Amino acid sequence: MLSIPVRILFGVDMALGCFNYVAWSWFAGQRFSALFLFLSIFSTHFPDADMIPYLFLRRRYRLVSHWVVGHHPLLLLPFVAVASFVAAKILMPDRVSYTVALITSGVLLHFLHDGASSLGFPWLSPFSQARFRFRSGKPIVVPQAETEQWMSYWKTRERSAADEIAGRTAPVTIAQFLFWGAGVLALIVFVIDL
Ligand SMILES: [Zn+2]
Numbered sequence: 001m002l003s004i005p006v007r008i009l010f011g012v013d014m015a016l017g018c019f020n021y022v023a024w025s026w027f028a029g030q031r032f033s034a035l036f037l038f039l040s041i042f043s044t045h046f047p048d049a050d051m052i053p054y055l056f057l058r059r060r061y062r063l064v065s066h067w068v069v070g071h072h073p074l075l076l077l078p079f080v081a082v083a084s085f086v087a088a089k090i091l092m093p094d095r096v097s098y099t100v101a102l103i104t105s106g107v108l109l110h111f112l113h114d115g116a117s118s119l120g121f122p123w124l125s126p127f128s129q130a131r132f133r134f135r136s137g138k139p140i141v142v143p144q145a146e147t148e149q150w151m152s153y154w155k156t157r158e159r160s161a162a163d164e165i166a167g168r169t170a171p172v173t174i175a176q177f178l179f180w181g182a183g184v185l186a187l188i189v190f191v192i193d194l
Contacts, residue, residue, distance in 0.1 A: 004165050010172045015183030016109045017041030020102065022190045028098040032191050036102060041104025045072055047114075064154040066164075072125045073111050075090075080107050100123070119150060125162050 008014065021040035030036065050070035070076060075085060080103045088099035115121040120131030120142035131142040172180075 004162075007172055010177060010180050012113055012176055012179060013044045013048075013110060014041060014112060015176075015180040017044040017106060018183035018187045020044060020106045020109055021101060022186045024098060024105065026190060028093070028101075030098060036099075037187070038097070040102050044110050044113075046080075046107055047076060047110050051165065053121045057165060058164075062155060064151050067114075067122070067125075071111075071114065071122070073108075073123055074125070074127060077107060077111075080104050119147070137186050189191045 017040045017084075018037075020039045020043070024030075024040070025032070025036065047070035048066070051066045053069055054066035056068075058062060067098065083098055084103040085099045088096040092099060103164060109122070113124065115132070115134065118133065120133040122129055123139075124130060131137040131147055133142055134140070174185050
């Protein structure tokens with residue numbers, strides 16, 4: 001079994017962070033900057049920071065998913081856009097739109113990745129808990145009974161914090177590794193092509 005840091009390092013969100021960085025930097029004509037590469041990779045992982053409060057609160061509130069704090073797209077996306085706008089206005093006033101686009105689309109890419117989950121993703125959360133999954137490009141509402149079934153299954157299981165994290169980061173597959181390689185390659189081409 002691969003360790004958790006290795007799974008995160010070679011994860012889909014890492015590759016998405018590289019692609020997001022290269023796409024926006026190329027589009028905005030920006031030179032390579034380790035700070036903005038970091039911001040992009042940070043933003044494609046950011047919603048999963050709700051794993052931290054989840055690990056502390058899961059037993060008290062009988063939570064079965066960490067998607068309770070950071071996984072509300074309709075709240076988090078506007079919040080991230082406004083917060084990055086204000087921060088960029090103060091810290092890097094000459095790159096405001098680039099910063100906002102890079103960070104907001106990074107968070108959106110994270111949600112799109114979560115949205116590929118077979119359990120579905122609550123795109124309208126916190127206004128509706130309905131989960132959607134996509135079939136040939138069309139959103140389909142996941143039946144409530146199906147969601148309740150796996151939730152009650154997880155409620156009966158006692159899991160350690162390590163199990164929780166390992167369970168949320170899927171093992172690295174060949175397809176994922178190729179995707180990761182493509183992301184890193186795009187980054188290398190961008191850096192060399194200065
Ligand atoms: Zn997530």
